[in-house]
Amino acid sequence: MGLSNAISGGIIMVALIAVLLTVPGIVGTTSVVQDASTDISEIETKIYNTGIAVSSLSSSADSALVTFTVSNPGSEKLWDFANFDLFITYNGTSSGLRTEQLTYSGTCSGDPSAGNWCINSFTNDLLDPSILNQGEAMNLRSTLSENTDTGLVAVIISTNNGVSTSKSTTN
Known part of the structure; x- marks a missing residue:
């Protein structure tokens, strides 16, 4: 019983560490997508405001x-x-x-x-x-x-x- 608790605790720790290592990559990707969306919005605003x-x-x-x-x-x-x-x-x-x-x-x-x-x-x-x-x-x-x-x-x-x-x- 003690060994199974230690093994399950180790598995849970490995899973938590894997999740914690994945989160910064997701946040970084979200930031890049948000920056690109902002750039597109600025270009569209310039086009909308341009008249000739x-x-x-x-x-x-x-x-x-x-x-x-x-x-x-x-x-x-x-x-x-x-x-x-x-x-x-x-x-x-x-x-x-x-x-x-x-x-x-x-x-x-x-x-x-x-x-x-x-x-x-x-x-x-x-x-x-x-x-x-x-x-x-x-x-x-x-x-x-x-x-x-x-x-x-x-x-x-x-x-x-x-x-x-x-x-x-x-x-």
Whole structure:
């Protein structure tokens, strides 16, 4: 009887030690999952608060220059312009209908080189210079790789967190 009590006590002790050694791993995993959930929630909030709109789209036939204004109706600050995506669909004078992805080239000093876009100026830039806050706008210039022909010119711009907008016009 005494030996069986000692053996059962040893088994219970081993089981308790195994449980105590397992608990920190479970707690650590729970913490990692909670941190990931918090990160996802923050990203979703940024996306929800991001707003972008295109206006004043201008393009002329036989010209590669396309100008337009981007405004921020959302509450998220927009500043990572190098990671914005800009696509322009147009009728090229020699190639016909095409879509071109343009590369950000910073602040304008004249027209950007072919295949690039730049920020010409900010409007109502009262808070955080060179950051697009709510209610502010930026005037953009872009140069296509070939001149536009008459017809469609469509601009699609996407922020670094994936929110996009578009606008089209005809020459």
